[in-house]
Amino acid sequence: MTQTILSVDDVGKQFGGLVALKGITADFKEGQITAIIGPNGAGKSTFFNVLSGALKPSTGVLKFRGANLAGVPQHEYVHRGIARSYQITNIFPNLTVFENVRVAAQAFRSRFDIWTNRGVHKDIDEKALATLASVGLSERRNTLAKFLAHGQQRSLEIAVALVADPALLLLDEPTAGMGPEETREMVTLIEKLAADRTILLVEHKMKMILGLSDRVLVLHHGQLLADGTPKEIQANPEVRRVYLGQNDGYA
Ligand SMILES: Nc1ncnc2c1ncn2[C@@H]1O[C@H](COP(=O)(O)OP(=O)(O)O)[C@@H](O)[C@H]1O
Numbered sequence: 001m002t003q004t005i006l007s008v009d010d011v012g013k014q015f016g017g018l019v020a021l022k023g024i025t026a027d028f029k030e031g032q033i034t035a036i037i038g039p040n041g042a043g044k045s046t047f048f049n050v051l052s053g054a055l056k057p058s059t060g061v062l063k064f065r066g067a068n069l070a071g072v073p074q075h076e077y078v079h080r081g082i083a084r085s086y087q088i089t090n091i092f093p094n095l096t097v098f099e100n101v102r103v104a105a106q107a108f109r110s111r112f113d114i115w116t117n118r119g120v121h122k123d124i125d126e127k128a129l130a131t132l133a134s135v136g137l138s139e140r141r142n143t144l145a146k147f148l149a150h151g152q153q154r155s156l157e158i159a160v161a162l163v164a165d166p167a168l169l170l171l172d173e174p175t176a177g178m179g180p181e182e183t184r185e186m187v188t189l190i191e192k193l194a195a196d197r198t199i200l201l202v203e204h205k206m207k208m209i210l211g212l213s214d215r216v217l218v219l220h221h222g223q224l225l226a227d228g229t230p231k232e233i234q235a236n237p238e239v240r241r242v243y244l245g246q247n248d249g250y251a
Pocket residue numbers: 015018019020038039040041042043044045046047
């Protein structure tokens with residue numbers, strides 16, 4: 001429980017002359033839910049992209065389970081145990097729910113199973129079904145993805161990321177565009193998924209973050225402004241000044 005799964009040491013990212021991230025240092029413990037918040041342009045997406053391997057940091061060191069990620073290509077991250085779901089919908093609208101997850105399971109497995117056979121197909125089908133069950137989509141498995149409700153589409157995206165059995169799951173605004181009911185369901189799902197993996201999420205809904213997260217990181221102008229429990233973050237005057245005050249508060 002208290003093992004460090006991911007360590008971030010003095011990480012920075014520049015785009016030309018623009019400093020998007022600067023001097024970020026944080027260790028993430030196994031099994032925790034951490035939320036990353038901050039105003040627009042604070043560097044949240046950049047940080048996420050660096051953690052998921054989509055961007056290489058300009059400076060600093062990232063270690064996953066003690067191994068330096070510097071030379072590791074992005075496609076290798078998922079095989080190491082780091083997977084993300086995308087804010088931009090990343091599913092095939094004209095495939096069924098089951099087919100979407102099956103394609104993802106097959107893509108993940110193909111590296112190990114060049115010679116496909118019936119046994120492997122059965123394995124992949126079972127994996128896809130089990131993954132759908134874990135996000136509560138079993139009953140919708142034969143529905144075309146485009147006919148799912150918005151919240152269910154977000155659950156399907158998460159299922160696509162889960163087929164790799166990631167130890168670290170990165171969620172980019174999992175409740176974006178959701179109403180209160182769908183948000184509550186997503187919170188329940190995230191809590192369930194956190195029982196056996198580590199979760200990092202970018203979110204805007206303060207009330208949800210404060211109830212769900214073990215820890216909150218606040219980014220501001222590319223720097224780590226605060227790092228603490230939801231209680232500590234709520235009480236932090238600087239955070240209130242730069243973020244909570246100008247945002248939609250605790251809505
Ligand atoms: N690929 C990029 N090229 C140039 N500038 C970028 C790129 N991605 C992000 N930025 C800049 O980096 C800063 C942080 O952006 P971002 O990480 O998207 O913030 P957030 O997700 O917190 O809104 C912004 O000033 C943004 O314009």
